[in-house]
Ligand SMILES: NC(=O)c1ccc[n+]([C@@H]2O[C@H](COP(=O)([O-])OP(=O)(O)OC[C@H]3O[C@@H](n4cnc5c(N)ncnc54)[C@H](O)[C@@H]3O)[C@@H](O)[C@H]2O)c1
């Protein structure tokens with residue numbers, strides 16, 4: 023049995039992970055921690071993998087504390103830019119942490135991971151690309167971590183293909199054209215009734231491609247979370263790894 027601790031266990035995602043760990047045949051819950059509780063309770067003596075779903079402002083400190091305590095971590099919290107990843111990578115390179123693994127994914131749902139993968143493939147063939155992400159209104163960050171990831175992947179594919187800036191005659195927008203991430207416009211919708219959805223729009227003269235992922239409930243992320251937990255617990259991965267595609271044969 024893989025012993026799993028959940029950090030952020032009272033939250034929407036954390037509580038769903040607690041249920042998933044309790045329901046799976048090869049995992050058992052070792053510890054649950056939420057805001058104000060001592061993360062030092064989670065140790066390699068009681069836990070094989072800690073799963074972290076908290077808030078962007080707390081996630082880096084939580085992960086560094088867990089790594090310092092010798093614990094492997096699967097992270098789903100958003101806000102992991104290159105600077106934060108670099109800090110974790112640097113700590114994991116120290117001799118005392120060389121056998122540990124931290125895995126970070128902006129999205130654990132197969133539909134979202136495949137949407138990103140297909141978008142990166144499509145990007146080189148289209149003049150225009152924009153992203154619309156749509157989430158429940160209780161989400162505290164915008165745009166979503168997934169949409170930022172998609173935007174960076176599209177920008178890289180366009181750069182690699184030698185594509186220039188997208189056509190855009192806008193001269194004044196009063197904020198209506200969304201956030202521009204490496205030249206890709208990202209629009210965030212917050213609407214009661216939604217959970218997590220993303221549309222990636224590609225355009226050429228006379229044609230459009232739309233890639234869409236819909237995660238209707240938080241169960242959609244659990245297959246990916248458990249896959250990551252099993253892969254990290256197997257010991258096959260050390261150091262920092264990102265993106266669920268790491269474990270998929272895409
Ligand atoms: N990677 C994915 O597939 C995926 C899917 C859904 C959500 N998310 C992300 O996961 C994060 C959590 O989302 P949510 O909807 O569960 O949020 P939430 O607000 O429901 O839950 C966050 C929980 O973290 C707790 N918390 C805050 N600070 C803490 C700390 N220092 N230590 C321990 N616990 C702390 C809060 O008390 C709360 O219970 C967000 O960043 C969200 O974008 C990622």
Ligand SMILES: O=C(O)C1=N[C@H](C(=O)O)CCC1
Nearest residue numbers: 100128129161166167168218
């Ligand atoms: O509900 C959320 O919050 C989600 N956060 C992640 C993101 O920002 O991309 C993944 C989708 C759901």
